[in-house]
Amino acid sequence: MKRYLLLAYCLIATFLLPASAQDCAGFTLKEGSGFEMDNFDAKGKSVGKIVYKVAKVSKDGAFTVFNIDMESFNNKGQSQLKNSYEMKCDGNVMVMDASALVSQEQMKSFQGMDMKFTYDNIEYPSKYSVGDKWKDASVKGEGKSTAMPVTFNMAIRNRTVTAQEKLTVPAGTFDAYKINADMNVQMVMGFPIKVDMQTISYRTPGVIWDLKTETYRKGKLMGYSELTKIY
Numbered sequence: 001m002k003r004y005l006l007l008a009y010c011l012i013a014t015f016l017l018p019a020s021a022q023d024c025a026g027f028t029l030k031e032g033s034g035f036e037m038d039n040f041d042a043k044g045k046s047v048g049k050i051v052y053k054v055a056k057v058s059k060d061g062a063f064t065v066f067n068i069d070m071e072s073f074n075n076k077g078q079s080q081l082k083n084s085y086e087m088k089c090d091g092n093v094m095v096m097d098a099s100a101l102v103s104q105e106q107m108k109s110f111q112g113m114d115m116k117f118t119y120d121n122i123e124y125p126s127k128y129s130v131g132d133k134w135k136d137a138s139v140k141g142e143g144k145s146t147a148m149p150v151t152f153n154m155a156i157r158n159r160t161v162t163a164q165e166k167l168t169v170p171a172g173t174f175d176a177y178k179i180n181a182d183m184n185v186q187m188v189m190g191f192p193i194k195v196d197m198q199t200i201s202y203r204t205p206g207v208i209w210d211l212k213t214e215t216y217r218k219g220k221l222m223g224y225s226e227l228t229k230i231y
Contacts, residue, residue: 030054030057031054031055031056031057032053032054033053033054033230033231034051034052034053034054034230034231035052035171035209035227035229035230035231036049036050036051036052036227036228036229037049037050037052037209037210037213037225037226037227037228038170038225038226038228039223039224039225040223040224040225040226041222041223042220042221042222042223042224046075047074047075047223048072048073048074048075048080049072049073049228050070050071050072050073050225051070051071051072051073052068052069052070052209053068053069053070054066054067054068055067055068055069055084060088062090062091063088063089063090064088064089065086065087065088066086066087066088066089067084067085067086068084068085068086068087068100069082069083069084070082070083070084070085070100071083083100085097085099085100086100091126092125092126093123093124093125093126094123094124094125094126094208095121095122095123095124096121096122096123096124097119097121098119098120098121098122098137098138098139099117099119099139100122101137101139101154102117102139102141102152102154110141110143110150110152112145113143113144113145113150114143114144115141115142115143115150115152116141116142116143117139117140117141118139118140118141119138119139119140120135120136120137120138121137122135122137122156123135123137124203124208126205127205128161128164128177128203128204128205129161130161130162130163130164130177131160131161132160132161133158133159133160133161134159134160134161134179135159136155136156136157136158136159137155137156137159138153138154138155138156139152139153139154139155140152140153141153145189148189148190149188150187150188150189151186151187151188151189152186152187153184153185153186153187154183154184154185154186155183155184156181156182156183156199157181157182157183157184158180158181158182159179159180159181160179160180160181161177161178161179162178162179162180163177163178164176164177164178165178167202167211167212169211169212169226169227169228170226170227170228170229171211171226171227171228171229171230174202174204174207174211175204176202176203176204176211176212177202177203177204178200178201178202179200179201179202179203180198180199180200181198181199181200181201182196182197182198182199183196183197183198183199184196184197185197195217196217196218197215197216197217197222198215198216198217198219199213199214199215199216200213200214200216201213201214209227210225210227211226211227212224212225212226212227213225
């Protein structure tokens with residue numbers, strides 16, 4: 001369960017910046033920029049942080065492409081997970097590569113299983129309105145372990161902007177929008193493992209990353225993260 005919760009933290013805390021300062025969807029993005037999210041358990045105790053950094057910025061036709069490095073640390077400062085992923089912006093929508101939902105360490109656990117993945121990427125519009133419904137996102141994988149079939153499915157559904165409110169986090173005070181979503185993780189390798197979670201994210205136009213995220217299971221708060229630093 002701790003692994004799924006860590007995955008949720010890494011997943012829900014999202015976005016970043018690019019190089020020779022480029023403007024995209026109202027954001028000025030610069031290579032080498034980054035941000036940090038601090039993670040807490042349900043009682044408010046620190047359990048670590050996630051550090052994001054823009055490694056590279058490039059152009060691909062009408063898209064600005066950002067390569068982002070992510071590293072998760074526990075509350076003792078020890079590295080727990082690393083991942084790299086890609087984001088694209090066409091001026092109206094920011095698209096995050098859904099392969100970011102599966103860490104490099106998790107991919108290693110599938111070695112020898114001949115896993116093949118398909119993705120529905122995560123989209124964030126440049127403008128928000130209460131009542132908006134955003135596109136679902138997913139990762140689907142199929143393979144084999146010896147003669148046994150293996151499937152891995154992760155989905156984020158029912159992404160809805162439900163409210164607008166002032167929100168204060170360590171990084172500042174923002175006019176934020178509240179986005180509710182359902183997240184489901186299923187893996188079958190001989191026997192099924194299924195985890196259902198609900199997430200609440202707070203975002204604001206002009207800031208590419210989440211301001212705050214909360215993760216629930218069966219209506220119970222499991223943990224949350226807050227934006228603490230922008231650099």
